[in-house]
Amino acid sequence: MSHVQSVERTLKILEILADSPEGLSVTALSKTMELAKSTVHRLLSTLVSKGYVQQNEQNGHYQLGIQCLVIASSLLNNLDIRTVAKESLNSLAVSSGEVVHLCIEDKNEVVYIDKVESDQTLRMYSQIGRRAFMHCTGVGKALLSGFTDKKLNHLIDEKGLRKFTDYTITEKDALRKELTEIRERGYAIDEQEHELGIRCIAAPVFDHEGNVVAAISIAGPADRVTKDRVNGELAKEILAQSQMISRKLGYLK
The missing domain is CATH 1.10.10.10 (Winged helix-like DNA-binding domain superfamily/Winged helix DNA-binding domain)
Structure with missing residues (x-):
């Protein structure tokens, strides 16, 4: 070329x-x-x-x-997923009181395409337009749950499994096991794997053909977004909203 x-x-x-x-x-x-x-x-x-x-x-x-x-605004405005997901993002931000994200995958990376800030001060890596690795973020793992084995292997070969914190998954088999669990329960957890002190729960969004096309997440300080809260109220909320967005995209399951 x-x-x-x-x-x-x-x-x-x-x-x-x-x-x-x-x-x-x-x-x-x-x-x-x-x-x-x-x-x-x-x-x-x-x-x-x-x-x-x-x-x-x-x-x-x-x-x-x-x-x-x-x-950039023209491109973002033409991403229909942002319009479809906006109501759900705002609803999650209000009910959780935490930062909410909408992300897509591009070239084996997470891209943040929308974000609703929390009323509470929180410094985070994420911002609209920023990219991140997939294996160490909640939204990234939610997106990876839709990957085939071949596509996952290609991502690992291309990007590697870089360590960001002591909690980052850096082994192939461990990542595959994690993705299996995500598919079973319907949501992913970032257990301070990208940023120490930040815990996140994320869920995939499906299109009318059943493909994972986006992911939404709720993130906040680990002392506020506790494990019990993640696996309880936040899991129910994010699953309800991810399913609602998916239905709006034509997903009927």
Whole structure:
């Protein structure tokens, strides 16, 4: 497959700036990309003229521009699952008092496509548009419960089973056993496997053909989202809402 170098470099700039909310100078960008400052400046000038990048007048640093948000919003608005799931997400947030997520799988990764914040302060990794590994998150394991053995093996070969905390599942057989349990009970649990102190319960969402197309979750501090609460009231709530979303997508089981 042939690639257009200038396009690749331009996209790389956008990806780097996306991970640098405070912005970067031309010097920092050129160093990161291992390109001449003149080349990076030329690419930036085009991006600025089209609104995809903006320059901070105070420090001269470059940041993502409004046009990126316009495109991202258009994409998100066209993901029907967000519209279908919105009522259920809000309902879960109110009933649980915790943070609620809606996620999909893309290229063997979790992508957060919607989030309802809790009234209570909580610092978490998740935010709309962010990606995460699948084996160590509640939503990721809920999505993995719909994978075939072949697809699961491919994911493990490609992504590995990286350890984030002492609770992270890092063995293939242990992950397969976990997925079997998830299919049986209908929901997944992130037992502080991605972030210490954060416990999560998640459930898969099915389309009209019975495919797992998304996952929803409730997450919060482990001392508030206790094991008893997860396996009791939260399990009932998230299963009810995941089933409701699935029915709206045409799932009849």
